[in-house]
Amino acid sequence: MPDGLEALVFDLDGTLVETAADLHLVLEEILSEVGLAAPPLAAVRGMIGDGARVLIERALAMIGAPAEPVLVDRLFARFRERYAEEPCRASTPYPGARELLRTMRERGIRMGLCTNKPQAATEGLLAALDLAPFFASAIGGDRLPVRKPDPGHLAAVLADLGATPAAAVMVGDSRNDLLTARGLEVPCVLVSFGYTSVPARELGADAVIDRLADLPEALVRLRAGRAV
Numbered sequence: 047m048p049d050g051l052e053a054l055v056f057d058l059d060g061t062l063v064e065t066a067a068d069l070h071l072v073l074e075e076i077l078s079e080v081g082l083a084a085p086p087l088a089a090v091r092g093m094i095g096d097g098a099r100v101l102i103e104r105a106l107a108m109i110g111a112p113a114e115p116v117l118v119d120r121l122f123a124r125f126r127e128r129y130a131e132e133p134c135r136a137s138t139p140y141p142g143a144r145e146l147l148r149t150m151r152e153r154g155i156r157m158g159l160c161t162n163k164p165q166a167a168t169e170g171l172l173a174a175l176d177l178a179p180f181f182a183s184a185i186g187g188d189r190l191p192v193r194k195p196d197p198g199h200l201a202a203v204l205a206d207l208g209a210t211p212a213a214a215v216m217v218g219d220s221r222n223d224l225l226t227a228r229g230l231e232v233p234c235v236l237v238s239f240g241y242t243s244v245p246a247r248e249l250g251a252d253a254v255i256d257r258l259a260d261l262p263e264a265l266v267r268l269r270a271g272r273a274v
């Protein structure tokens with residue numbers, strides 16, 4: 047492993063786990079409870095990354111339903127409830143995710159999760175996929191007063207890991223992840239296959255990878271200060 051790298055902090059949705067189908071299922075259920083139809087899965091993929099509340103607001107905007115605060119509050123509560131009940135009906139780790147986490151653990155790298163997904167669903171999903179043991183810290187979007195892109199979210203994960211920003215790298219899929227990392231001057235690697243309305247290569251990350259298996263090599267180049 048590159049000299050000085052002690053900790054990796056991962057985003058969850060769109061980076062380690064393909065979760066769009068489950069988010070879409072829950073969205074369909076809760077919207078049908080109030081007589082509304084969810085946007086198609088392909089559209090929902092572009093709405094993920096800012097937490098469940100923003101996902102609901104974006105879905106309502108797309109179907110032309112007014113985002114009345116009372117309605118959004120109710121849908122948000124139902125979303126958290128239903129998603130926590132069934133966080134993993136259709137979600138799967140991306141190819142190479144489990145192998146990567148194993149490799150990093152063998153190399154002594156401490157790992158954390160910094161996700162805007164609600165805490166209960168985050169923990170349920172990690173448990174269902176047997177990924178929880180890899181992470182010494184997993185902080186969801188509703189556990190702190192702040193969440194990504196606020197760097198305080200990442201700072202809390204690093205504090206749990208006992209790592210300084212200088213010894214860490216953030217791995218994500220969206221502008222939110224990049225902004226969060228930049229706020230602490232933590233280098234950021236983005237995957238190109240996740241959920242982002244702007245292609246990852248256009249966001250200005252320190253490195254962009256097309257497969258999780260490419261992360262170790264990207265980290266070596268990044269820590270050596272070479273272009274990736």
Ligand SMILES: O=C(O)COP(=O)(O)O
Pocket residue numbers: 057058059060094095096097098101160161162163164194
């Ligand atoms: O928007 C969400 O629910 C979660 O997204 P993230 O895991 O990419 O932060």
Ligand SMILES: [Mg+2]
Pocket residue numbers: 057058059060061094095218219220240241
């Ligand atoms: Mg993401």
